Amino acid sequence: MKTEAPISAIVSFWLLTALFAVGFSALAVRLKEEQVDLAAEHLREMDSQSFRLVQTTGLRGRIFDRHGIPLAVNRLSRSIVVNPEAYRAVKKGDTTEALLMAAISELVPVVGRAPSVGEAGMRRHLRQALARPLVVWRDVSDEELARFSERSMDFPGFDCVADAERLYPQGRVAAHVVGRVGRDRFPTDSGDEKMNFVDKELCGREGIELQYDDYLRGMPGRERLLVDARGFATSRSVVVEPQNGFDLTLTLDLRLQRAAERQLRGWRGACVALDPRDGAVRVLASSPAFDPNDCVPIFRSEVYERYAKDPEKPLLNRATAGTYAPGSTYKPITALAGLRTGHGAAETYECTGAYEIGEMRIRCTRTWGHGELDLAHAMRESCNPYFCALGVSSGTNALVSVSRMFGLGARTGIDFPTDAAGVVPDAAWKASRSADQKWRLGDLAQMSIGQGQLLATPLQMARVAAALGTGALAVPHLNAALSPDLRPLPLPADHLAAVRRGMRLVVEGGTGRLAGEGVDARVIGKTGTAQVGMGATLRKNTWFIAYAEPTATSRTQEPLALAMVVENGESGGGTTAPMVAAVLRAFYNGEGAQ
Amino acid sequence: MKGFLLRFNWVSFLSMLALVAIGALVLASAGAARESAVMAAKWKEMLWTAAFGLVLYFALALVDYRIVLDWLSAPAYAFSLLLLVAVLAVGTVQFGGRRWLWFFQPSEISKLCVIAFVAQLFGGGVERFRGQFGFRGLVVAAAAAGVPCVLILLEPDLGTALTLVPAVLVMLLAAGVWRKGLVALLAVGCVCVAALLGAVHEAERPGVSPERRAAILRYVPLREHQVSRVKTFLFPETDRMDSGYNLRQATMTIGSGGLVGKGYRRGECIRRRLLPPMGIMNDFIFCVWAEEMGYLRGSLALLALFALLSVSTAWTAVVAGEGRGRLVALGMATLVFAHVYVNIGMSLGLVPITGLPLPFLSLGRTFLVTVLCGLGLVQSVSLHREEKQ
Numbered sequence: 012m013k014t015e016a017p018i019s020a021i022v023s024f025w026l027l028t029a030l031f032a033v034g035f036s037a038l039a040v041r042l043k044e045e046q047v048d049l050a051a052e053h054l055r056e057m058d059s060q061s062f063r064l065v066q067t068t069g070l071r072g073r074i075f076d077r078h079g080i081p082l083a084v085n086r087l088s089r090s091i092v093v094n095p096e097a098y099r100a101v102k103k104g105d106t107t108e109a110l111l112m113a114a115i116s117e118l119v120p121v122v123g124r125a126p127s128v129g130e131a132g133m134r135r136h137l138r139q140a141l142a143r144p145l146v147v148w149r150d151v152s153d154e155e156l157a158r159f160s161e162r163s164m165d166f167p168g169f170d171c172v173a174d175a176e177r178l179y180p181q182g183r184v185a186a187h188v189v190g191r192v193g194r195d196r197f198p199t200d201s202g203d204e205k206m207n208f209v210d211k212e213l214c215g216r217e218g219i220e221l222q223y224d225d226y227l228r229g230m231p232g233r234e235r236l237l238v239d240a241r242g243f244a245t246s247r248s249v250v251v252e253p254q255n256g257f258d259l260t261l262t263l264d265l266r267l268q269r270a271a272e273r274q275l276r277g278w279r280g281a282c283v284a285l286d287p288r289d290g291a292v293r294v295l296a297s298s299p300a301f302d303p304n305d306c307v308p309i310f311r312s313e314v315y316e317r318y319a320k321d322p323e324k325p326l327l328n329r330a331t332a333g334t335y336a337p338g339s340t341y342k343p344i345t346a347l348a349g350l351r352t353g354h355g356a357a358e359t360y361e362c363t364g365a366y367e368i369g370e371m372r373i374r375c376t377r378t379w380g381h382g383e384l385d386l387a388h389a390m391r392e393s394c395n396p397y398f399c400a401l402g403v404s405s406g407t408n409a410l411v412s413v414s415r416m417f418g419l420g421a422r423t424g425i426d427f428p429t430d431a432a433g434v435v436p437d438a439a440w441k442a443s444r445s446a447d448q449k450w451r452l453g454d455l456a457q458m459s460i461g462q463g464q465l466l467a468t469p470l471q472m473a474r475v476a477a478a479l480g481t482g483a484l485a486v487p488h489l490n491a492a493l494s495p496d497l498r499p500l501p502l503p504a505d506h507l508a509a510v511r512r513g514m515r516l517v518v519e520g521g522t523g524r525l526a527g528e529g530v531d532a533r534v535i536g537k538t539g540t541a542q543v544g545m546g547a548t549l550r551k552n553t554w555f556i557a558y559a560e561p562t563a564t565s566r567t568q569e570p571l572a573l574a575m576v577v578e579n580g581e582s583g584g585g586t587t588a589p590m591v592a593a594v595l596r597a598f599y600n601g602e603g604a605q
Numbered sequence: 606m607k608g609f610l611l612r613f614n615w616v617s618f619l620s621m622l623a624l625v626a627i628g629a630l631v632l633a634s635a636g637a638a639r640e641s642a643v644m645a646a647k648w649k650e651m652l653w654t655a656a657f658g659l660v661l662y663f664a665l666a667l668v669d670y671r672i673v674l675d676w677l678s679a680p681a682y683a684f685s686l687l688l689l690v691a692v693l694a695v696g697t698v699q700f701g702g703r704r705w706l707w708f709f710q711p712s713e714i715s716k717l718c719v720i721a722f723v724a725q726l727f728g729g730g731v732e733r734f735r736g737q738f739g740f741r742g743l744v745v746a747a748a749a750a751g752v753p754c755v756l757i758l759l760e761p762d763l764g765t766a767l768t769l770v771p772a773v774l775v776m777l778l779a780a781g782v783w784r785k786g787l788v789a790l791l792a793v794g795c796v797c798v799a800a801l802l803g804a805v806h807e808a809e810r811p812g813v814s815p816e817r818r819a820a821i822l823r824y825v826p827l828r829e830h831q832v833s834r835v836k837t838f839l840f841p842e843t844d845r846m847d848s849g850y851n852l853r854q855a856t857m858t859i860g861s862g863g864l865v866g867k868g869y870r871r872g873e874c875i876r877r878r879l880l881p882p883m884g885i886m887n888d889f890i891f892c893v894w895a896e897e898m899g900y901l902r903g904s905l906a907l908l909a910l911f912a913l914l915s916v917s918t919a920w921t922a923v924v925a926g927e928g929r930g931r932l933v934a935l936g937m938a939t940l941v942f943a944h945v946y947v948n949i950g951m952s953l954g955l956v957p958i959t960g961l962p963l964p965f966l967s968l969g970r971t972f973l974v975t976v977l978c979g980l981g982l983v984q985s986v987s988l989h990r991e992e993k994q
Contacts, residue, residue, distance in 0.1 A: 020923045020931050023779040027919045027935060034946045035912050039905060041953045045860035046900035053860030060857075061877050239878035 063142050063244070065234040066199060068212035070175050072227035072256030074189055074219060076265035077293075077491055081180050082189045083220065088176035088308065089151055091122065091159055092144035095137060096243035097168025108137055114166055115147055121162050122148055122155050141242035143208050150176060150308045177213055177307050183300040185268050187328040188261070188489065190218020190428075191303040193310060199231055206233075216306070218328075219261065219489060221428050229256030260491045262291035270597035271296040271575070274590035280577035281329035281469040282594065287477030287558065287572040289495030290485025292425070294573070294594070295470070297329040332429040334466040335576050338541030339393045339522075339583065340554045341461030343479055343510045344417060346386055347502060348409040349401040356386040356509035366396035371453040373399055373460070390513025391521035393538060395460050402459020403452055410458060411437050416500055417475045417484060419467055424486040426493065433471055436464035461539060469574045472556050477572030479514065480535070480558030482507050511535055514558070523555060526588035531566070532559040532599040536591070538583030553580030555587040559595055566601040614987040616917035620910045621980055624965035625655045627894070627907065628973075630869070631966055635886045635893045638875045647886065647968055654970040658977030665981035669989045673982065674725045674929055682722035682749075685715040689756035696760075709971040712757045712765045716772075717979045719753050720936035723773055727780035728929030743786045746777050763831060764961030768943035770794075775939045776932045779922075801825060802835065809836040838957035851889075854880045855952040858892040859904075866899025886968040888960050891949050908945075911964075915942045918980065921987045930986035937979045 018026075045053065074083040098110040111133070115126055127149040128136070136145045147169075148155065156171060163169055177192045193216045196209040214228065215221035232253030236244045264284075271282040275298035284294035299321075305314050318326050327333065350356065364380035366373045375381065375395045381388075389397035402410055414420060420435030434440070436458060438450035457463030467475075470487060478484040478500055486496040500507070514535035518527040527534040539554030556574045561567060573591060580586030596602045632648035639645065665673060688711035697705040726749060727742070750773040757765050777787055807813070808821040809832070822832060837849045858874040867873060874880050875893050885893055895903050919938035922931040941964055948963040950956035962969045964976050 018779050018781065020925065023775075023931070023935060024919050024923045027775060027922075027938060028916055031912060031915050031919070031938075031942050034942060035908050037955065038946065038949050038953070039908055041950075041955060042859065042895070042900060042904040042908075045856055045953065046862055046895065046904060047864055049860050050863035053857045054863070056857050057861045057874055057879060060879050061873070237877070241878065245877070 061237055063207035063236040063238050064205070064250075065143065065236060065247075066206045066209040067232040067234055067253050068210055069229040069232065069253035069255040071177065071192075071213045072229065073258045074227070075258065075260045076185075076263045076268075077261060077291075078265070079260070080265045082185055082261065082263070082265070083303075084178050084180060085175040086178040088149075088174045089156055089171050090127075090146050090174055091118075091148040091151055091156075092146050092170055092172050093166075094144050094168045094170065094244075095141050096245070099241070099243055107141075108134060111137070111145075114169070118147075118159070118162075118166060118169065122151065122159050124148065124155065140208050142236045142238045142244035144170070144172070175213075177303075179303045179307075181265065182304065183302050184272055185263060185265065185295070186218075186300040186303050187297045187330065188218055188263060188268075188295045188427075189303060190220035190222075191216050191301075191306045191310070192220050193306065194308075197228075197231075208236075216310075217428065219259065219427070222426055223259055223490065227256040227259060230254040261489050262286070262293065262491045263295065263489065264293040264598075267594065267598055268294050268296055270602075271594050272298065272300070274575075274593050275577070278577045279323060279329070279579070280575065281333055282573065282575040282590075283330050283469045283473035284571055284573040284594070284598075285473050285477045285485070285487055287481045287485065287570050289497065290474070290477070290487040291491070291495070292470075292487050292489050293571065295330045295427075295489070297327070297333070299323050299325045301325045328429050329469065329576075331425065331427055331468055331470045332431050333576075334431050334433050334468055335552050335554070336463070336465055336541035336543065337461040337467045337472055338539030338552070338554050339395075339461055340472055340475075340537045340539035340556045340574070341465065341467075342390060342393065342398050342459075343514065343537055344413050344419075344475070345398045345402045345405070345410065345459045345461075346390065346510050346513065347506055348405045348413040349386075350506040350509060351413060351502070352405040352409045354401060354404065356506075356512075359383045359385050360389070360397045360400050362389075362394050362396045364396070366399040366456065368399070368403065368452050368456050371456065373456060386509060387513040387516050390510070390537065391516035393517075393522045398459045399456040403456050407437055407450065407455050407458075410455070411435055413502075416502070417478055419465075419471055419475070423468075423470055423474060424496070425470065426488050426490050430470070431468050433468055434464055434466040440464070462541060469576050472554065472574035472576075473572055476536070476556040476558050476574055479507065479510060479556075480560070480570065480572055511558075518557075522582075522584040523557075523588045525584060526555055526557055526591045526595075528589070528592045530559065530592055530595040530599055531564055532561050532571075532595060534559045534595060536588075538588060540580070540582045540584075550579050551581065553577050553583045553586045555583050555591045557591050557595065559599065561599060565599045567598060571595070571598055609988065612988050612990060614917055614921055614984055616913055617921070617980065617987075618984065620913040620917065621965070621977075624907075624910055624914065625652075627910070628655070628965040628967075631890060631894045631897075632886060632968060634870045634872065634897060635875065635890060637870060638872070638878075638885065638893075639882055644886065651968065651970070651973065654973050655965075655977070658974040661974065662977045662981035662984065665978055666984035666988060668985060670930060670933065670982055670985040671989070673985070674721060674728075674933075678718075678721040678725035681718045685711060685718035686753060686756070689715055689753060693756065693759055710969070712760060712762050713969070713971040713975045715753045715757065716765065716769055716940060717975050717982075719750055719769060720772060720776070720933065720940065720979065721982065723749055723776050724929045724932035724936060727777065727782060728932040729927070739783050740786060742782045743777075743790075746773070746782055747790075761828065761831070762960070764947060764959035767947060767959060768940055768961065771943050772936045772939040776936045779935050780928065780932055801827070802839065805832055805835045806839050808832075809840065811840075834958045838954065851881060851884070852952070852954060852958060855889050855892050856954065858889075859895040859952055862896040862899045862903060864900050866895075866897050866903050869897050872896040887962060888948065888958075888967070889952060890966045890968070891963050892952055894966065908949075911941070911945045914980075915939075915945075918983050921983050924990050925986045926991035930990065933979075934983045934986055937983050940979065941976065 070085055098107050100107050126147045192213045194211040195214050196211050198206050198209045215224035233250040235248050235250050237246045238244050271294045280298050282294055282296040301318050361383050362375055362381035364375050364378050373395055381392050381394050384394055384397050414435045422430045422432050441448050441450045458465050483497045483499045514537055517523040518534050518536050522538040523536050526536050534557055536557035541552045543550045554576050558572050560570045575587050575591050577587050629648045629652050632651055636645040636647045692706045692711045754766050804825050808818045837852055858880045915938045921934035925931045944964050947956050948961050951958045962972045
C-alpha cells in the first residue's frame with residue numbers, strides 16, 4: 012500500500028478543464044442539432060400540437076313546392092353546451108370528468124330534464140374532443156332555457172348556443188317525397204390539412220333530402236382552435252366561413268298533393284300525377300305517411316320501431332317502391348301490341364264470358380259475356396276475354412316490347428332514391444325464377460290483362476298514362492330545375508288515337524265513368540282491378556290511370572297524367588275513379604283551394 | 606487593497622452575477638406562463654434569496670477559508686447528516702421523493718458540506734491522514750462521501766447523488782487518494798451502471814412478456830419511476846407517454862427556439878403549456894431560456910457563462926497553492942459543471958431524466974444559497990491564497 016503524490020494543481024486544472032470542454036461541447040453540439048438543424052421540424056410539431064382544425068357546417072338548403080310553399084325549412088334550435096376548459100382539474104385528485112358530471116347533475120333539476128348525452132358519450136367527448144363544447148341538452152324549450160338562464164351565472168362554462176334543426180311545416184303531407192334527415196359527420200378531404208374535429212351535420216336519409224343531399228348541404232367551413240398541451244381550447248379563429256346549402260324548388264304541387272292525400276286517407280295506396288309534357292311530378296303521394304318531424308333532432312329508436320313495426324308500413328313509399336299488378340290499366344298496352352302486330356281497331360271478338368286456354372279459364376266481368384266487341388268497346392267494358400285473345404294472338408315479344416316502350420320493367424330514372432323497376436315477365440324471366448317453370452300461353456293471357464307476374468309502380472303507371480296521352484315517354488323528375496327528357500314513342504299516331512278513343516269511352520259511360528264526374532277537363536282513363544292472392548286471402552288492388560287536358564274554362568291550362576292505386580278496394584271504377592275525379596277537380600275546378 | 610482586487614476572481618464573480626441576473630429574467634418569464642400570481646412573483650423571491658446568498662458569499666470570501674474549514678467543516682458535515690436523517694424521518698413528500706424539511710432541502714446543503722468535509726480531510730488539514738491516503742484513505746473517503754450519498758439516494762434523489770459523486774471523485778483523485786483503488790472503484794461503478802442499463806434494456810425491450818420483465822426488474826434496485834426514465838433514455842422513440850412525453854416536449858421546446866429564439870416572454874411552447882408547466886421553473890427551466898432566446902443568444906451564451914464560471918472556479922485550484930483550497934475549488938467547479946451537464950443533457954436525451962436544478966436559473970432557494978456559499982468559499986481561496994516566493 013503506497014502513498015501517492017497528489018496530482019499537481021496545474022495538471023488537475025487542465026484535466027478538469029478538458030472534461031468541462033468535452034461536456035460543454037457535447038451540449039453545444041446537441042443543442043445545435045435541435046435548434047438549428049431540426050428547428051423547422053420542431054416548429055411544425057409545435058403547430059400540430061397547438062392547433063386543431065374544426066370542420067363547421069352551414070345552414071341546410073330549404074325545399075319548396077313549385078309555388079314556393081315550404082316543405083322543409085330550418086328552425087332555430089337552442090342547446091345548452093358546456094366548455095370543458097371551465098372544468099379543468101386544478102386540485103389534486105380532481106378530474107375534469109368528475110367536476111363536469113357534478114355540475115351537470117346539479118343542473119338537471121334546474122333545466123328539468125335528463126341530459127341528451129349519456130355518461131359514456133360525455134366521457135368519449137372529453138377523451139376525443141376536449142377542445143370542443145359538449146352539447147348537454149339539445150334543442151331546449153323556452154321554459155327550460157328560461158330556468159337555465161336564471162341560474163347560469165352559478166355554472167361557469169355552460170352556455171346556450173343556437174343551432175339549426177330541420178322543420179317540416181307540412182308534417183305528414185308529402186313526407187315520402189321530402190324524406191327525412193339524420194345527423195352524421197362528413198369529413199372533407201382537404202388533402203394537406205387533417206380535420207381534428209368534424210361537427211355532426213344534418214344529412215339526408217330518405218327522399219329528396221337524400222337525393223339532393225350534397226346540393227342542400229352546402230360547403231363546410233373551417234375553424235382553427237388554439238389548444239394547450241392537455242387539449243383544452245384557449246382561443247379560436249375562423250379560417251373559412253361555411254357556405255349555406257342551396258334551396259331546392261320541386262315540381263310538386265302541394266295543393267294537389269294535399270288533395271290526393273285527402274282522398275287516400277284511411278286507405279293504403281298511392282297516387283302519382285305528372286305533367287305529361289315534361290315528366291314533372293305534381294303529386295307523389297303514399298298512404299299512410301309518417302311525420303318527418305319525428306326524426307328531429309334525432310330519430311329515437313322507439314319512434315322508429317313504432318313506424319317500422321306498423322303493419323300499414325307508413326315508412327314504405329308506395330308511389331315509387333310499391334310494385335303492384337297493374338290489372339286492366341295495362342290493357343291499353345295490350346291494345347297497342349295488338350295494333351302493332353296487325354290487328355285492326357275495328358276487328359271484333361265475341362266475348363262469351365270467359366276465355367279458355369289450356370286448363371286455364373279466365374272469366375270476364377260480365378258472366379254471360381259482352382258479345383261482339385271492337386277495341387274501343389272492349390276497353391270501355393274492360394273485357395278480359397277480348398284482351399286475352401288479343402294478347403295471345405300478338406305474342407309475348409310484341410307485348411314485352413311495347414311494355415318496354417312505356418318504361419315498364421325498368422327504373423324510370425326519376426331523381427329520387429327509390430325507383431322500383433317492377434317486372435315485365437317473359438320466357439327468360441320465368442326460367443330464371445325456377446328451372447322447371449315454362450312460359451305458357453296461360454302466362455301470356457294473364458299478362459295481357461295486367462295480371463300474373465306483371466308488376467309496376469304507381470309512378471310507372473302515371474308515366475304510362477302520360478305517354479298514352481302525349482305519345483312521348485318522359486323521364487319523371489322532381490327538381491324543377493331539371494330540363495325535361497322526352498322521347499316520342501315509336502308507335503303510329505293512329506294506333507295511339509284508337510287507344511285514346513277507347514280510354515275516352517271508359518270515362519264517358521264505361522267502367523270509369525265516375526272519374527270524369529264534374530271535372531272541368533277532358534279526361535280519358537282506364538280502370539284496373541288486380542286480384543292478388545287466392546281464396547281467403549284474395550284481395551283487390553284497384554287502379555285508375557287518367558290523362559286530362561284542360562278545357563277553355565279550366566282553372567289551369569296544364570294537362571295532367573295520373574295513376575292511383577288503392578289496396579283492398581272494391582273495383583277500379585267504383586273505388587279509385589271517384590278519388591281520381593276529386594283530385595282532378597282540385598286541379599281543374601279549383602276545388603278545396605286554400 | 607490592490608492585492609485584494611488582483612486576487613479577487615473577477616471572472617468567476619462576474620459570470621456568477623450574470624447568471625443570477627439571467628435566472629431572475631427567465632424565472633419572470635416562466636412564472637408569467639404559469640398563470641399564477643404566486644409563480645409570477647417567484648423571480649423577486651429568488652432575487653432576494655440571491656441577495657441573501659451574496660451576503661453569505663462575501664462573508665465567506667472575506668474570512669480565511671482555512672478558519673472556516675477548521676471550525677465549520679466537521680460540525681457542518683455532522684449537522685447535514687443529521688438533517689438528511691431527519692428529512693427521511695419527518696420530511697415532506699413531493700413528487701415521489703421525501704426531500705423537504707420545512708422550507709429547505711437538506712440534500713442541497715449536504716453537497717457543500719460533503720465537499721468542504723472531504724477537502725478538510727484530504728487537503729492536508731487533518732494531521733492523521735496527511736500523506737497517507739492509501740487504502741485507509743479510500744475507506745475514510747468512501748465513508749465520508751458514501752454515507753450522505755446513501756441517505757440522499759434513500760429520499761430518493763438520484764440527481765443529487767449523481768452530481769456529488771463526480772465532485773468527490775475529482776477531489777479524491779486530485780488529493781492522491783489510493784488511485785488504483787479509486788480507478789477500480791470507478792470501474793466497478795461503470796460496470797454496475799452498465800449492468801443496470803443492460804438489465805432495464807432487457808426488461809423493457811419491445812416484445813418482452815410482463816412476467817419476464819417483472820422477473821428481471823426484481824433484481825434491479827430502481828423504483829418504477831426511475832425504471833421508466835431509464836427506459837425513456839434507452840428507447841426515446843417507444844415511450845411516447847409519461848416520461849417520454851416530457852423528454853419529447855422538452856426537446857421540441859428547445860428546438861423550436863431555432864437560431865435566434867422567439868423573443869423574451871414569447872415562448873409559445875411554454876405559454877401554450879405544451880411543455881408540462883409543472884417543470885418549467887425547475888428541471889426544465891433551460892427549455893424556457895432556449896426557446897425564447899434561441900441557439901446563439903440563449904443556449905451558447907448560457908453555456909459560455911457556465912463554462913467561464915466552472916473553468917475560473919477550477920483555476921482557483923491552481924492559484925490556491927495549498928491542498929484544501931485546491932480541493933474546494935475543484936469540487937465546486939465539478940459540482941457546478943455536473944449540474945449544468947445533467948440538467949441540460951436530460952432535456953436533450955443525453956442523460957436520463959432526473960430532477961436536478963440548473964444553478965442560478967431553477968427555482969430553489971436552498972440550492973441557490975448553497976452554490977453561492979460554495980463559490981464564496983472558493984473566492985476566499987482565491988483571496989487568501991498562499992503566495993509563492
